[in-house]
Amino acid sequence: MGGVKRYPYPKEVWTPSGGWWTRPSNWKSNTAITIAGMSVIIGVIWKISAEKEWRHNKPNRWIPSMMWSKQFKDGEYKDLKFDSPEK
DSSP states (O other), rough: SSSSOOOOOSSSSOTTSSSSOOOTTHHHHHHHHHHHHHHHHHHHHHHHHHHOOOSSOOSSOOOGGGTTTTHHTTTTTTTTOSSSSOO
């Protein structure tokens, strides 16, 4: 076989990652499941945060959270307009 020869390693060592040179055959599905799970968790946290967001001072310029905050969609600042969103 070609490539780099691996150095000897202790045989009686347990690691949570599966060993010294682990290459799980299902790494792609594990990664997809992890990304899906993280997306769901982040989405729930984002939704809760957007529902609870409240600005006590009227903004003097456009801010990104105006796109999803209830205060700007349905609340006291729903008629607030600015010239153009900053980028």
